[in-house]
Amino acid sequence: MRPALDQxxxxxxxxxGCPTPAEAAQWQVRxxxxxxxxxxxxxxxxxxQTLHEAxxxxxxxxxxxxxxxxxRQTRRRGWLHSATENLRRLLGKPRR
Structure with a gap:
């Protein structure tokens, strides 16, 4: 493998990763x-860190x-209706 990839x-x-305590000590020396x-x-x-924040x-x-x-949906209709709309659609029940 190329040295850059090894590094x-x-x-x-x-x-x-989870280096062992010995590996962590060697890492600090390196x-x-x-x-x-x-x-x-x-x-x-x-x-x-940048990727994590993004x-x-x-x-x-x-x-x-x-x-x-x-x-927006709950303002137009009741919250229960909004919450169960996809389920009703999957089951093929007509809307009221």
């Missing part, structure tokens, strides 16, 4: 002695959209 796999193991590894690990950590923002937007749609 990425090593970084991912320590950032996302970070102190290898500035390139330390820089790459910091960049990867920042990337993971996912949270997207989820929040989707939940807000669902909430606003549900609010």
């Amino acid at each position: 990425l796999r090593l970084i991912e193991h320590h950032l996302l 970070l102190l002695t290898d500035p390139e590894l330390a820089t790459d690990a910091m960049a990867q950590r920042q990337l993971y 996912g949270r923002r997207q989820l929040r937007q989707e939940l807000e959209l669902i909430h606003s749609r549900f609010e």
Whole structure:
């Protein structure tokens, strides 16, 4: 495997995996002695944090959209009718 991929796999193991205490200690020593590894690990950590925050923002937007749609529906009809409309549609029952 290419050295860059080996290094990425090593970084991912320590950032996302569950290294043993011995591995964690070795990792800290490597970070102190290898500035390139330390820089790459910091960049990867920042990337993971950014992706995590972007996912949270997207989820929040989707939940807000669902909430606003549900609010609009409940204003037009009763909440029970809105909540069971898909079930009635699947069962083929006519609407009142």
